[in-house]
Amino acid sequence: MTSSFPEEVLEHVLSFLTSQTDRNAVSLVCKTWYETDRWCRNRIFVGNCYAVNPRILIRRFPDVKSIELKGKPHFADFNLVPEGWGGYVYPWVVELARAYPSLEEIRLKRMVVTDESLEMVAKSFNNFKVLVLSSCEGFSTDGLAAIAANCRNLRVLDLRECEVEDLSGHWLSHFPDSFTSLESLNMACLVSEVSFSALERLVARSPNLKTLKLNRTVPLEKLSTLLKRAPQLVDFGTGAYSAEFRPDVYSSLAGVFSACKNLKSLSGFWDVTPAYLPVINNVCSQLTSLNLSYATTQSPDLTKIVSQCCNLQRLVVLDYIEDTGLNTVSLSCKDLRELVVFPSDPFIGDVDVQLTEHGLVAVSEGCSKLHSILYFCRQMSNSALIQISKNCPNLTCFRLCIIEPRAPDYQTLEPLDTGFGSIVQNCQHLTRLSMSGLLTDRVFEYIGTYAKNLDMLSIAFAGDSDLGLHYVLSGCDRLRKLEIRDCPFGDKALLANASKLERMRSLWMSSCLVSFGACKLLGRKMPGLNVEVIDERENVNSIPEYAPVEKVYIYRTVSGQRFDAPDFVRIMGKDKDAVYNLS
Amino acid sequence: MTSSKTIVLRSSDGATFEVDEAVALHSLMIKHRIETGGADSTTIDVPEVTGNTLSKVIEYCKKHVEAPNSDDLKSFDTDFVKVDQAVLCHLAKASYYMNIKGLLDLSSKTIADMFKGKTVEQIRETFHIKNDFTPEEEEELRKENSWNLFV
Numbered sequence: 001m002t003s004s005f006p007e008e009v010l011e012h013v014l015s016f017l018t019s020q021t022d023r024n025a026v027s028l029v030c031k032t033w034y035e036t037d038r039w040c041r042n043r044i045f046v047g048n049c050y051a052v053n054p055r056i057l058i059r060r061f062p063d064v065k066s067i068e069l070k071g072k073p074h075f076a077d078f079n080l081v082p083e084g085w086g087g088y089v090y091p092w093v094v095e096l097a098r099a100y101p102s103l104e105e106i107r108l109k110r111m112v113v114t115d116e117s118l119e120m121v122a123k124s125f126n127n128f129k130v131l132v133l134s135s136c137e138g139f140s141t142d143g144l145a146a147i148a149a150n151c152r153n154l155r156v157l158d159l160r161e162c163e164v165e166d167l168s169g170h171w172l173s174h175f176p177d178s179f180t181s182l183e184s185l186n187m188a189c190l191v192s193e194v195s196f197s198a199l200e201r202l203v204a205r206s207p208n209l210k211t212l213k214l215n216r217t218v219p220l221e222k223l224s225t226l227l228k229r230a231p232q233l234v235d236f237g238t239g240a241y242s243a244e245f246r247p248d249v250y251s252s253l254a255g256v257f258s259a260c261k262n263l264k265s266l267s268g269f270w271d272v273t274p275a276y277l278p279v280i281n282n283v284c285s286q287l288t289s290l291n292l293s294y295a296t297t298q299s300p301d302l303t304k305i306v307s308q309c310c311n312l313q314r315l316v317v318l319d320y321i322e323d324t325g326l327n328t329v330s331l332s333c334k335d336l337r338e339l340v341v342f343p344s345d346p347f348i349g350d351v352d353v354q355l356t357e358h359g360l361v362a363v364s365e366g367c368s369k370l371h372s373i374l375y376f377c378r379q380m381s382n383s384a385l386i387q388i389s390k391n392c393p394n395l396t397c398f399r400l401c402i403i404e405p406r407a408p409d410y411q412t413l414e415p416l417d418t419g420f421g422s423i424v425q426n427c428q429h430l431t432r433l434s435m436s437g438l439l440t441d442r443v444f445e446y447i448g449t450y451a452k453n454l455d456m457l458s459i460a461f462a463g464d465s466d467l468g469l470h471y472v473l474s475g476c477d478r479l480r481k482l483e484i485r486d487c488p489f490g491d492k493a494l495l496a497n498a499s500k501l502e503r504m505r506s507l508w509m510s511s512c513l514v515s516f517g518a519c520k521l522l523g524r525k526m527p528g529l530n531v532e533v534i535d536e537r538e539n540v541n542s543i544p545e546y547a548p549v550e551k552v553y554i555y556r557t558v559s560g561q562r563f564d565a566p567d568f569v570r571i572m573g574k575d576k577d578a579v580y581n582l583s
Numbered sequence: 584m585t586s587s588k589t590i591v592l593r594s595s596d597g598a599t600f601e602v603d604e605a606v607a608l609h610s611l612m613i614k615h616r617i618e619t620g621g622a623d624s625t626t627i628d629v630p631e632v633t634g635n636t637l638s639k640v641i642e643y644c645k646k647h648v649e650a651p652n653s654d655d656l657k658s659f660d661t662d663f664v665k666v667d668q669a670v671l672c673h674l675a676k677a678s679y680y681m682n683i684k685g686l687l688d689l690s691s692k693t694i695a696d697m698f699k700g701k702t703v704e705q706i707r708e709t710f711h712i713k714n715d716f717t718p719e720e721e722e723e724l725r726k727e728n729s730w731n732l733f734v
Contacts (some may be wrong), residue, residue, distance in 0.1 A: 004669050005710045006676035009691055011676075016695035024728055028703040030715050034724070528726070556612070558727055 009349050010036045020045050042066065047505050048113065049087060050530065053559040054095035058304055066130070067096065071111035073508050073553060074458075075483050077135065077450050080510055080551070082536055084268030084566045087111045089118075091564075097124035105130035112136070122150035129181075130156040140165035141192065148174035155208075156184040169194035169217070175202055184211035187269070188410045193217040204229045210262075211268075213237030216270050221249055227256040238268030241295070243274045254279040267291035267316075274301040278543025284308035288335075291316040293342050299325045299354075307332045313369075315339040319355040319376065325361030330366025338372040346376070346403060357384035364391035366489070371429075372397040380409040380437055389426040398423055399434035404459040408438040415439055423448035424454075431478075434458035444468035448475025456481040466493040473497035483508040490548075491518035506555035510534075514552050516572075517545035522554070523573020530557050531572040532565070540568075588615070591626040594640070598634030599626075600639055609644040611682035631680040636673040639663075645687050668709060701702040 003270065014037060017023055027037040042065040046052060049069045057064075071087025103125045113136045123130065128151045141164060147157065148171055169192040175182075182202065187194070194279055196218070198537045203209060209230050217240030218226075227233070243249065253276070257263070258516070263283050270294040287309050292302060293316045302317060303325040309315075312333040317325075319341055329336065341359070345351050357380050364370060372471055380402050389395075409416055416437040424430060424447050431453055439462035447454070448471035455478055462468070469489035472482065490513035501507060501522075516533065523531035534551040537543070553567050561571040590607040592600045607627070608614045616627050629637060646659055653659075664671060671690055678686035698706055707714055716724065 004672045006672050006679065009675045009687065009694075011681050012679070012687060013691045013694045013698075016692045017698055019699070022699055022701075025701060025703050025706060026698060028716075028721065028724060028728070030712050031707050033712070060727075573605060 007032060013294050016041055016257070018043065020265050025219075039063065044068070046070065048555050048557075049089075049092065050559060050562050051505070051555060051557045052189075053069070053097075054092050056558060057200040058095060058099040062099075064096075064100050065102065066107075067103065067105070068107040068109075069111060070109045073483065073506060074481070075108075075485065075508050075510070076110055080485065080508075082221070082534065082568060083568060085534065086562065086564055087564070091118045093117045093120045093124075097107050098120075101125065102127055104128060107132040107134075108136055109134040110136065112138040113143070114138050115140055115143035119146040122146040125151075127153055129194075132156065132158040132160070133162050134160040137161065137163035141167045141169070141171040141190070143242065145171035145174040148172065148179075149176070152176075152179065153181055154179070155181055157182075158184055158194075158211075159189050160186065162189050164190055166190055166192040168192050172202065173198040175191055175200075177205070180205050181208065182206040183208045184235075185209070186213040186237070187215050188213040190215045191217070196222055200225060200229060206230075207232075208390070209233065211235040213267060214239040216240045219243065220253075220273075220276060224249075224252045224256045227253075227260060231256070231259045232262055233260055234262050234270075235289075236263060237291075238270075240271050241269045241276060242271040242273040242501060243276065249495055250276065250279060254282065258282040261286075265289035265291075269295040272297050274298075277301055278304055280305070281308060285310055287312055289314040292321075293318055293340070296320065296344065303328045309333055311335055314340075316339040316373075318342050318344045319351075319353050320344055320362065321359075322354040323356055323359040323362070324354070326355075327362045330362040333367060333380060335369060336363065336367040339367075339370060340374040341376055343376040343401075343403060349404070357381055360384070361387050361391075364388040369394075370394055372403075374399040374434075376401045376403065377550055378403050379407070380419070381409045381411045382414065382419035383411070385416065386422040389419075389422040393426050394429055395423070395427040396429050396515075397432040398427065398430060399432065399454040399458070400436055400462070401434070402436040405436070406438045407436070415442070415525070417442040417446065421450075424451040429453060431455040432457075435462060436460060440464050441468040444471040448472055451476055452478065454479055457483070459484045459487055461486045463487045463489060466490050469493035470496060473500045480505045482506075484510070484512060486511040488513055491515055494518060495522060496520060498526055502526065502556055504556065506553065508551070508553050510551035513548045515546050515548055516543065519549060519552055519572040520545070521573065523571065525573070528556055528558070530555055530561055530574075533570045533572055534568060536568045586633055589625075592637060593626060593628050594632055594634040594637040595630045598637065600634075600637060600641055602645070602646075606641065606648045609683060610640075611649050611684075612680065615682075629677075629681065632677040633673070636670070636677045639670070639674060640677050640681065640683070640686065644683065647685060653703050664689060668694075668697065672710070696699045 010033065011077060023037055023041055026144055029033045038060055040063060041061050042063055044064050045059065045068045047070050049071050069092060072081050072085060075081060087110060097120055104127055106121065118139055131147060172194040203226055210233060212230060212233055214237055214405060216239050220241055220243040223238060257279050260283060263286055266280065266287060269292055274297050284305065285308060288311055290309060290312055290347055298322065299320055299322040302321045306325065307328045310332060313335055315329065315336060317415045354427050355377055357377060360375050361384050371394050392552060408414060417440055420435055420443050430451060433454060441464045444463060457472065457479060470493040473493060489509065494514060495518060519531050532553045533549045534553060535549050537550065561574045565571065588604040589601050590604050592602060613627055643663060671693060675690035675694060678690055697709065
């Protein structure tokens with residue numbers, strides 16, 4: 001049957017198809033569709049900056065307006081990736097500047113960004129609009145000054161948990177007086193004080209400003225002045241939220257908050273003075289997102305606030321909220337979709353904070369829309385996990401961090417296999433899982449059997465043997481990211497499932513039992529993979545082949561091996577000069 | 584100010600449709616033809632569109648011109664594209680040639696929704712597209728795509 005598909009409208013149809021996965025499928029349908037897609041695909045996402053190189057990207061997609069790049073693997077957040085490993089954005093910026101002068105958006109995660117790169121971005125793209133840097137490092141406030149001074153059409157400058165060499169707050173004053181296009185500014189991770197008058201003037205001349213996240217140095221007493229200039233804000237992060245209580249400051253602040261009719265999201269609240277918390281009472285019912293993870297105050301204060309947030313969808317809070325506070329959440333926040341509870345003192349064994357599995361069970365019972373959980377606690381039981389799995393069959397993300405490694409079910413002293421097994425069995429939409437506690441190979445059997453939609457799995461101090469790894473690699477059809485630390489997984493499972501690794505984005509294994517020999521074999525056998533052994537030991541060259549490596553990071557790539565790796569990173573099994581290029 | 588003038592539209596297969604000028608002008612192609620046309624601008628040929636499709640296009644234009652602010656416009660649009668994929672494709676093509684932005688967006692978005700979550704094979708099958716890659720070419724492309732296939 002001949003196609004009646006109207007080729008003339010394909011480009012227009014594609015403009016409504018934004019998911020990269022869908023665009024990829026479309027591009028493989030036939031030759032004309034491939035061509036049409038490549039000419040009009042202007043948003044690109046690169047999940048691993050070493051999986052492809054700029055040249056290949058540019059050759060395929062001639063007209064890119066927005067690019068997102070991710071560098072280091074996720075376990076870098078736990079300091080498991082040594083300094084100097086890689087993830088440099090500079091080589092990308094050089095090529096992007098040459099190929100895409102009308103590039104508008106750059107989003108980077110866990111990459112090393114230098115001032116030089118930022119200066120190049122600032123000078124190369126006339127219509128640059130969006131810069132989002134998440135968990136990046138390597139730059140200073142001088143780089144930010146270059147962006148501020150040169151990007152006339154900037155809309156978004158969003159620095160999320162970056163490590164910035166903070167030379168001074170003067171960078172903010174580099175935004176010219178003629179600059180009025182700002183929509184979003186997140187400087188929460190910076191430490192230096194910025195000129196308050198420069199900040200106030202910037203806010204005053206930015207009518208489209210919707211997001212403003214201040215850093216700690218902006219004092220509470222000055223918040224009214226800023227908010228008065230921007231009552232249209234949707235997302236606001238305070239600075240340090242502490243001051244001596246003064247009724248005039250209090251009522252002024254309460255007044256300006258009440259005037260923010262569009263406010264939906266609040267964060268900040270460093271060093272909170274509880275007496276000032278009620279200024280937000282009038283906006284609580286508007287809030288869909290509340291981040292109190294810096295609010296180091298006791299449960300009653302936190303509870304009072306959340307009890308008024310009847311439309312809350314996302315709550316991030318410290319364990320100071322305790323079970324009682326979470327119980328209030330379960331009764332008051334019926335629209336809750338995402339819950340994050342961080343530990344106030346993760347390195348101390350025993351704390352006087354009453355946050356247990358009961359809090360999480362309560363929320364799972366009361367909040368039927370809950371689909372994402374990140375929960376730090378000190379005790380868990382199989383029965384609680386089973387209850388949670390039954391209460392929340394629509395969970396998509398479940399990350400449980402029991403602080404003590406290998407902690408068993410505190411009631412029965414058994415492993416938590418059946419609890420997590422219940423999670424994967426009942427939650428068929430689960431795409432992300434992070435486990436903790438005492439776990440045997442059994443739990444991996446459950447995962448391999450039931451977690452068919454699992455996309456990312458994080459494992460630590462778990463399992464008894466290679467069988468555990470084998471269950472996961474052979475059973476989880478949709479698994480793309482697997483990260484493992486301190487588990488007795490070794491060569492056998494890895495080599496037996498080598499071809500699976502080519503269908504994943506990456507595998508990280510540290511402090512496991514994978515040998516040098518196996519890594520070399522894998523690297524040789526699989527040209528489509530880079531097998532990086534990351535080992536900082538001094539005597540690493542004299543360690544026998546059968547001995548385990550410190551860390552191995554395996555990822556799919558069409559770019560061949562990389563040449564920017566430091567001494568302690570060895571790309572195994574590849575001829576030094578071979579580059580696996582596709583012509 | 585609506586005129587009571589009518590226009591006749593003639594499809595590729597000779598079917599004729601008499602419509603109010605205001606309705607016909609919803610198509611920018613027709614608007615252009617009328618404005619640049621000569622003496623006989625009361626019959627306009629639309630050779631890219633068959634009678635069946637033209638009839639549906641006119642139905643769309645009528646609704647959008649005569650009741651643009653009606654509450655049920657959205658549900659009209661939703662129901663309008665509940666047709667089989669062949670008809671949908673013809674509508675998209677017609678709206679492209681006749682330069683009717685609203686209908687082009689509506690039909691294109693509906694087609695895009697049909698692509699969502701589908702595999703390559705499923706898309707080919709739904710729209711009867713012939714795969715003109717050789718197996719080697721296809722394998723090469725999948726490999727090249729792999730860095731962003733399972734992103």
